[in-house]
Amino acid sequence: MIRVLVVDDDARVAHNHRKLVETLEGFEAVGVARTAAEALTSVEQLGPDLVLLDIYLPDESGVQVLQRLRGAAHTLDVLVITAMRDAETVQATMQSGAVHYLLKPFPFSELRDRLNQYAQARSALASVTEAEQSDVDRVYGLMRTRASPPAKLPKGLSQVTAQLVVDTLRTADTDLSALELGERAGLSRVSARRYLDHLSTTGTVELRLRYGSAGRPEHRYRWTGDADQ
Structure with missing residues (x-):
């Protein structure tokens, strides 16, 4: 079961994303955070496997949240969901280890596909003990857009x-x-x-x-x- 924390300052968007996660087999929505501070606290308390992270947050940028999570060596993945399109932000999230960057607005099918691809990639990696190049290529390929x-x-x-x-x-x-x-x-x-x-x-x-x-x-x-x- 993949435990997911939703981080978005828009209550309606956060609710919709949580509902979508709960409809997917193999996923569990463990919580919702509306601010950067709540996100960091929720990670410590809930121990999610995956964070759906918005960049626009009222107290601190989502990029800073991602960097703090990496600095604290949390064993989790982050999928960025945002309306920010500037190349500097995209690059910063990539350098900080985000597994994907999904631009708002988008149909729910896009997020569903990204989550299913993420689950497939995790499953593929869990099935090997020592990865060959073909295993690595397959895992990274699964995280790309169809x-x-x-x-x-x-x-x-x-x-x-x-x-x-x-x-x-x-x-x-x-x-x-x-x-x-x-x-x-x-x-x-x-x-x-x-x-x-x-x-x-x-x-x-x-x-x-x-x-x-x-x-x-x-x-x-x-x-x-x-x-x-």
Whole structure:
């Protein structure tokens, strides 16, 4: 269970964020703080795993709260939620170790996706005792914004299935064949191959040929779209 502390000076926003957290499986909202002082006290008393931190606070900047938490060596993560768009603030939160920076206003689905990505990343890291580079890449990749497939798809291909293929491929720790991707995504090999071949023509998926000892080469696919985002 991931214990979440919501920090926002707007009572309505804090209430809505807490309600959203409570609807997600594997999450528990342990408290709400309206000021920097309340946030720091709540961290000490409640021991959250994750803090949803606004930057605009009446007594002290959220950036300073984040820096104080890091200075005190608290073993928690911070997801910044704010309307502040200046590059200096973004950089300061990144340097202080925020796992993400979500700009207001946003649909609730955006926050839900970020929280689910965070949970997946924690789970992926907890499943290994000594991380390989592929494990590190996967954990950091899960915390990135979901990549979207091309808006225009050939006739017979659906946007929903295309997104499923993209998400499956970009979170894989290796390249995949159409059969392997189909097994992970719940698709037939033929269907998976159609989507993969289309995505490879857009430059977001790299097609590699693996040659065996005999027979036709195996088609392998690797996600490359993040490199341009």
